[in-house]
Amino acid sequence: MFSCSVITVLLLFIVSIIVSKNVEGYQPVLQKTVEALFTDKSQVIYPGACKLITPSSRQAKMCKRNPSLPKFLQIARNQAIAACEEAFRYDRWNCSLVFNRKVKRNIFNKIYRETAFVHALLAASMTHAVAKACASGDLTRCSCYGSFGKNSSWKIGGCGDDFKQGKRVTRNFLEFKQAGTDQIGQVLKQDVVVGIDTMGEQMREVCKCHGFSGSCTTKTCWKRLGPFNSAMGLLKKHFHHAVKQKILNYTVKRAITPKLRNKLKVDRTKLVYLHKTPNLCISTKGRVCKDRNNCATLCCGRGYITTKKTIHFRCRCRMANCCAVQCDTCTQEVDIYTCK
Incomplete structure (x- = not known):
C-alpha cells in the first residue's frame, strides 16, 4: 500500500505534467x-x-x-x-x-x-x-x-x-x-x-x-x-x-x-x-554574412571562410538618341564571407 504522502506526490507530478502540456x-x-x-x-x-x-x-x-x-x-x-x-x-x-x-x-x-x-x-x-x-x-x-x-x-x-x-x-x-x-x-x-x-x-x-x-x-x-x-x-x-x-x-x-x-x-x-x-548557433553554419563585422555575431565565434565572386552590373549609363538609356556592363570581384 502506498502512503498518503507518496500518492500526493504522484498526483502533484501528474498535475504538473498536465499543466505544462496545457500551457505549451x-x-x-x-x-x-x-x-x-x-x-x-x-x-x-x-x-x-x-x-x-x-x-x-x-x-x-x-x-x-x-x-x-x-x-x-x-x-x-x-x-x-x-x-x-x-x-x-x-x-x-x-x-x-x-x-x-x-x-x-x-x-x-x-x-x-x-x-x-x-x-x-x-x-x-x-x-x-x-x-x-x-x-x-x-x-x-x-x-x-x-x-x-x-x-x-x-x-x-x-x-x-x-x-x-x-x-x-x-x-x-x-x-x-x-x-x-x-x-x-x-x-x-x-x-x-x-x-x-x-x-x-x-x-x-x-x-x-x-x-x-x-x-x-x-x-x-x-x-x-x-x-x-x-x-x-x-x-x-x-x-x-x-x-x-x-x-x-x-x-x-x-x-x-x-x-x-x-x-x-x-x-x-x-x-x-x-x-x-x-x-541558434548550430543553425548558422554555412550562412553568408553581410561583412566581417556581421560574421563576428552570426558565426558565433566559429570563424568564417572568405571566397571570391565575380558580379556583373550596369555602369556608365548615358542618354542615347534623345530618349533611350544605354549602359555598359561592368564586372567586379567581391569577397563572400561564409560561416564555418
Missing part, C-alpha cells in the same frame, strides 16, 4: 491562423471560402461575405514573409520555422520571442493589405475619411488607406476576442495589438491642392500608409525589446485577473513571450 500545447484559433499563414508558402488551395487555410466557421463566414478577402490574405502573407526574410537576412534567426535542423524545433511549438514577433508581423501585414485594398476600392464596407479637425477649412474627399477597417478585419479574422483570457490568450492578443498599432503609426496625411494657377483654394486630403517594408524597422525594434513573461503555474482555463496582471507587470506597448529561444 494549447492553440487558440488566433495562433493556428498565424501559424498556417506563415508556414504554408505553396499555392495549395484549401476547400472552403478562405482558400489559404482551413477556416473556422467564423472565418468562413467572413470570406463568404467578401470573396475578395482571400486575395488580400495572400498579399498579407507574401509581404510579411518577404519583409521578414529581408530584415533578418543577417541575423541568427532568419525567419526560419525551425530553430535547429537536427532537433527540428518549430517556432510555433511554444511562445518564443520569434513566435511573438510573427504574430505581430502578420497582424500588421493583414492590417496594411486590407487598408490598401479599401483605398483601391477592391474591398467593400470601407469607411472614407471625414474632416481631420473642427477648425479644418480643407475640403476632404475620396477614400484613403482605411486603417480602422484594416484593424477591424484583422481582429475579427484572427478571432481576437475568442483567443481566451488565460495567460496564453493574453500574450497572443498583446502581440497582435503591438503589430496593429505599429501599422497605425505609419499613417500619414497627404493633401492635394485645387485652384487656378496652383493657388490652392481648396485641398483634398486623405490618409496614406507607406510601403509595408517601412514598418519593419519599428517591428524589428519591438522584436529586440520583447519582454519574457514568467509562466504562471495554472491551467489554461484560468483567467488573468487584475491582481495577476499587476503581478506580471505587463507593459502593453511591448511584445511578450513565454519561452527562451533555443541556441
